[in-house]
Amino acid sequence: MEITGKSKIMFVLADPVDHVRASAVLNAYFTEISEDVATSPLAVRPQDLSHVVGAIRLMGNVVGFGVTIPHKVAIIPLLDEITDRARMIGAVNFVRRSDDGRLVGDNMDxxxxxxxxxxxxxxxxxxxxxxxxxxxxxxxxxxxxxxxxxxxxxxxxxxxxxxxxxxxxxxxxxxxxxxxxxxxxxxxxxxxxxxxxxxxxxxxxxxxxxxxxxxxxxxxxxxxxxxxxxxxxxxxxxxxxxxxxxxxxxxxxxxxxxxxxx
Ligand SMILES: NC(=O)c1ccc[n+]([C@@H]2O[C@H](COP(=O)([O-])OP(=O)(O)OC[C@H]3O[C@@H](n4cnc5c(N)ncnc54)[C@H](OP(=O)(O)O)[C@@H]3O)[C@@H](O)[C@H]2O)c1
Incomplete structure (x- = not known):
């Protein structure tokens, strides 16, 4: 996988980060379908979550990010919108970032x-x-x-x-x-x-x-x-x-x- 200035970027936010596998699975998936998207795990402590989410809003080449333990519930008030199913489940595990920085959470489980x-x-x-x-x-x-x-x-x-x-x-x-x-x-x-x-x-x-x-x-x-x-x-x-x-x-x-x- 070659990551260039044209690549779309995604993250997986977690703490601890060493157990994260979703980034590798996402990278394999996007490589397989020849889509120029690269995903990296990000180690984010709970007390830093709002700062990191605020920063991601400003990152123009980021299209979204996965959310895992312990952030799946804490992320909700930091987002602009969540889908009905995420609301019913009470947790978000993926967030889409629009070009204007708007963040919409969903739950894919x-x-x-x-x-x-x-x-x-x-x-x-x-x-x-x-x-x-x-x-x-x-x-x-x-x-x-x-x-x-x-x-x-x-x-x-x-x-x-x-x-x-x-x-x-x-x-x-x-x-x-x-x-x-x-x-x-x-x-x-x-x-x-x-x-x-x-x-x-x-x-x-x-x-x-x-x-x-x-x-x-x-x-x-x-x-x-x-x-x-x-x-x-x-x-x-x-x-x-x-x-x-x-x-x-x-x-x-x-x-x-x-x-x-x-
Ligand atoms: N395939 C996928 O895409 C996918 C997606 C999400 C999660 N998962 C997997 O699903 C599993 C659960 O994840 P989670 O996020 O739901 O975890 P969780 O919120 O911590 O829930 C853990 C569940 O396991 C039960 N449990 C834990 N230890 C137990 C024990 N010793 N004896 C009996 N029950 C026990 C808990 O029962 P109590 O309520 O009694 O504590 C609870 O029902 C993990 O293996 C995770 O990797 C898979």
């Missing part, structure tokens, strides 16, 4: 999750879905699953109160989906989604018992690294279709591309 599923030929419409986890990404996926027309969504989270709060919020936003919180046996669902961090580290517990998993169930683990988690290995051994977090991440790259071209 929800559409990326659904696009990753459909890239494998599956949809949640009319399906029974079990989601494990109710953190930041889990909030986006739960809203996306209900919005896409799931018949039933079970949300199971270690912190049960957090799981119930998410289930209540999703139920209020999408009354057509029956949303329930609490633990559930894995054997009656069409789709099982892991949105917890369990599976990122070797030796992590498996987030849900798959010992009775039917081979007809699809198991979607949104963890990106490792690309194949223990949960996916167990599901695969039981004959189920598995989808990894790369599908969701790749889909988000295409969405970012479309967002900055608007």
């Amino acid at each position: 929800a559409p990326g999750f659904i696009a990753g599923l459909s890239a494998h030929g599956y949809s949640v419409a009319g399906k029974r879905v079990l989601q494990i986890g109710a953190g930041g990404a889990g909030r986006a996926t739960a809203l996306a699953i209900a919005e896409a027309g799931a018949a039933e969504l079970w949300i199971s989270n270690r912190d049960a109160a957090r799981g119930k709060a998410l289930a209540d919020a999703v139920q209020a936003a999408f009354p057509q989906t029956h949303v329930v919180s609490g633990s559930a046996a894995a054997d009656t669902f069409d789709l099982i989604v892991n949105t917890t961090a369990l599976g990122m580290k070797p030796g992590d517990a498996v987030p849900v018992d798959l010992s009775q998993l039917p081979s007809s169930t699809v198991v979607y683990d949104i963890i990106v690294n490792p690309p194949v988690t223990r949960l996916m290995e167990i599901a695969h051994a039981r004959g189920a279709v598995t989808i990894g977090g790369k599908a969701m991440l790749d889909a988000q790259m295409a969405l970012v591309g479309a967002f900055i071209r608007r």
